[in-house]
Amino acid sequence: MFLIFKRLWQVNWAEQWQYRANLLMYLLYWLVSPIIYLAVWTSIATANGDVKGFTANDFITYYMVLLICDQVTSNIVIHTFGYKIQDGSLSGELIKPIHPMLTNALVNNVAFKILTMFGLTPIWIILFFLFQPDFSSVTLTGILLAIPAMMLAFLIGYFQSAAITALAFWTTRVYSIHEFYFALILLFSGQFVPLPLMPQLIQDIAQYLPFQLMLYYPIQLILGNLSTEQIIQGYVMTGVWLVISWLIFNWVWRKGVKKYSAVGA
Amino acid sequence: MTPTISVQQLSKTYEVPEREGGFSAAVRSFFKRKYKDVKAVQEVNFNIEQGEVVGFLGPNGAGKTTTLKMLSGLLHPTSGTANVLGFTPWELKNDYLRSMTLVMGQRNRLSWDIPAADSFLLNQAIYRIPDDEYKETYKELDELLELEPLMKKPVRNLSLGERMKCEIAVGLLHRPKVLFLDEPTIGLDITGQARIREFLQEYNKRTGATIILTSHYMADVTALCERIIIIHHGQLKYDGGINDLSKKIAPFKLIGVLMENADAHDLSQYGEPVENMEDADKKFIQVKADEVTRITSRLLADLPIRDITIADPPIEDVIEQAFNA
Numbered sequence: 001m002f003l004i005f006k007r008l009w010q011v012n013w014a015e016q017w018q019y020r021a022n023l024l025m026y027l028l029y030w031l032v033s034p035i036i037y038l039a040v041w042t043s044i045a046t047a048n049g050d051v052k053g054f055t056a057n058d059f060i061t062y063y064m065v066l067l068i069c070d071q072v073t074s075n076i077v078i079h080t081f082g083y084k085i086q087d088g089s090l091s092g093e094l095i096k097p098i099h100p101m102l103t104n105a106l107v108n109n110v111a112f113k114i115l116t117m118f119g120l121t122p123i124w125i126i127l128f129f130l131f132q133p134d135f136s137s138v139t140l141t142g143i144l145l146a147i148p149a150m151m152l153a154f155l156i157g158y159f160q161s162a163a164i165t166a167l168a169f170w171t172t173r174v175y176s177i178h179e180f181y182f183a184l185i186l187l188f189s190g191q192f193v194p195l196p197l198m199p200q201l202i203q204d205i206a207q208y209l210p211f212q213l214m215l216y217y218p219i220q221l222i223l224g225n226l227s228t229e230q231i232i233q234g235y236v237m238t239g240v241w242l243v244i245s246w247l248i249f250n251w252v253w254r255k256g257v258k259k260y261s262a263v264g265a
Numbered sequence: 266m267t268p269t270i271s272v273q274q275l276s277k278t279y280e281v282p283e284r285e286g287g288f289s290a291a292v293r294s295f296f297k298r299k300y301k302d303v304k305a306v307q308e309v310n311f312n313i314e315q316g317e318v319v320g321f322l323g324p325n326g327a328g329k330t331t332t333l334k335m336l337s338g339l340l341h342p343t344s345g346t347a348n349v350l351g352f353t354p355w356e357l358k359n360d361y362l363r364s365m366t367l368v369m370g371q372r373n374r375l376s377w378d379i380p381a382a383d384s385f386l387l388n389q390a391i392y393r394i395p396d397d398e399y400k401e402t403y404k405e406l407d408e409l410l411e412l413e414p415l416m417k418k419p420v421r422n423l424s425l426g427e428r429m430k431c432e433i434a435v436g437l438l439h440r441p442k443v444l445f446l447d448e449p450t451i452g453l454d455i456t457g458q459a460r461i462r463e464f465l466q467e468y469n470k471r472t473g474a475t476i477i478l479t480s481h482y483m484a485d486v487t488a489l490c491e492r493i494i495i496i497h498h499g500q501l502k503y504d505g506g507i508n509d510l511s512k513k514i515a516p517f518k519l520i521g522v523l524m525e526n527a528d529a530h531d532l533s534q535y536g537e538p539v540e541n542m543e544d545a546d547k548k549f550i551q552v553k554a555d556e557v558t559r560i561t562s563r564l565l566a567d568l569p570i571r572d573i574t575i576a577d578p579p580i581e582d583v584i585e586q587a588f589n590a
């Protein structure tokens with residue numbers, strides 16, 4: 001099994017490497033909105049002293065950490081896999097004795113992440129010098145707690161996106177469904193603004209949804225803003241959503257494979 | 266002994282969304298899609314024993330690829346059962362996937378962007394092939410297919426035939442017991458085709474593997490298969506020896522005659538004239554097998570014949586007739 005992942009890694013890395021220029025463009029595109037939010041909220045907070053208790057530094061640190069968390073917990077499976085179901089190129093993978101979604105596509109995502117991480121690092125350092133955030137509340141414990149939380153949150157998001165991708169077995173409209181899912185993430189994860197700045201209703205809903213586990217929760221973990229009770233609660237939620245997401249993915253995938261029409265040739 | 270492949274009442278009906286032109290049709294189809302049923306395979310039955318090489322023939326759209334996709338597990342049938350090596354293919358059990366292969370056109374197992382060598386190594390890991398066995402198999406494949414010069418280039422830069430060679434090779438690395446080959450020689454030049462044929466023959470002899478192959482090149486079929494299965498419009502039309510086919514389907518012989526002043530004589534009273542045979546000097550007629558002697562003697566008596574030949578019709582023609590039977 002180790003050898004499989006090693007060789008999958010070599011292949012996927014080589015593939016992603018070929019597209020490094022595209023990847024850089026994608027990264028820049030993806031960076032635009034958090035950096036705009038960062039700039040806008042920071043200047044508002046600077047002008048007003050604070051926004052509902054959030055100081056300029058709170059905004060800066062929040063978005064700076066968000067850039068990293070989003071990079072770790074997001075995935076691109078819809079883009080790298082959806083078309084394979086539709087144009088029949090999944091056929092070759094489906095009859096190999098390994099699960100395509102849980103091996104190849106997963107490794108592909110990780111390779112993508114690591115490559116974009118290289119692109120992100122210099123940009124992050126530039127932002128660091130531009131905005132001079134005060135990270136004094138960050139502790140090693142916080143970071144160590146956040147790492148597994150982010151990895152699990154990545155899996156939650158991955159299984160959910162994979163389940164949506166697997167809808168391609170039935171419909172050609174998966175991309176719009178996935179856009180809707182993205183909108184939910186934007187609204188409930190804290191990507192837009194820190195959740196406490198959202199209307200109360202959204203905050204109430206958000207705490208039961210998996211999306212805040214992908215961003216808001218790990219950001220707060222890293223910034224050291226959570227009580228022990230909140231940390232445990234977050235991990236429990238992560239565990240529950242991981243199981244739910246896995247079950248949904250597995251169910252949709254099994255049903256979908258039966259529907260597969262293996263177009264082509 | 267149970268057969269290696271056994272297929273009962275296997276059927277596949279595709280549901281194809283019908284799209285009519287025009288705006289109002291598009292709006293209607295948004296709410297209620299209309300589907301058309303395409304019966305690609307209908308209640309097909311056959312058994313194949315271990316070690317057989319069977320040619321699977323039929324015109325375009327007959328249902329060959331669909332059948333192979335079901336047997337390899339890619340497609341769930343609409344009804345019917347199949348058993349290959351004791352497995353139901355579409356359950357996609359890993360033990361099954363490790364003991365068979367489906368080679369189907371281009372772009373299957375090889376990643377487009379990277380050299381074939383990397384895909385080969387990945388497949389070694391996926392199929393858990395021990396290093397020494399891998400090296401041995403690779404050496405054999407390389408000898409027959411001359412892979413080595415192709416391995417370092419990105420697959421997208423290979424020619425059609427080169428890619429096909431690599432596809433076949435990568436599909437055989439794990440030494441499958443059952444091979445489903447969908448047009449394995451398509452796009453290859455004459456030498457390439459012969460190479461693949463030779464290779465498959467050798468592989469079958471050496472490993473006792475069971476092979477089903479489809480091809481539109483009769484040379485593939487006559488070289489490799491003693492048995493053929495013909496399907497047309499999804500229905501099984503013939504299953505048996507390739508040599509028995511002409512007896513059963515088309516009990517005809519071809520009589521060729523060489524005569525003086527050939528155009529002056531009308532042969533159609535003796536049998537159905539046949540155009541375009543290889544021997545341009547002769548005129549050919551097709552007659553029923555049991556009338557050959559009678560008609561031959563009539564021809565010899567009536568016409569100024571210099572040479573006469575009696576032969577089986579070419580297998581292409583027989584199969585063509587079987588399609589339309």
Ligand SMILES: Nc1ncnc2c1ncn2[C@@H]1O[C@H](COP(=O)(O)OP(=O)(O)OP(=O)(O)O)[C@@H](O)[C@H]1O
Nearest residue numbers: 261262263279303305324325326327328329330331
């Ligand atoms: N994925 C699909 N969805 C809908 N219809 C399909 C699909 N695949 C094949 N068909 C239809 O099913 C029928 C059988 O197709 P199939 O590919 O099995 O034929 P074939 O015998 O392999 O033909 P060829 O010699 O051209 O390769 C055809 O009418 C084809 O249009």
Ligand SMILES: [Mg+2]
Nearest residue numbers: 265329330447
């Ligand atoms: Mg076909």
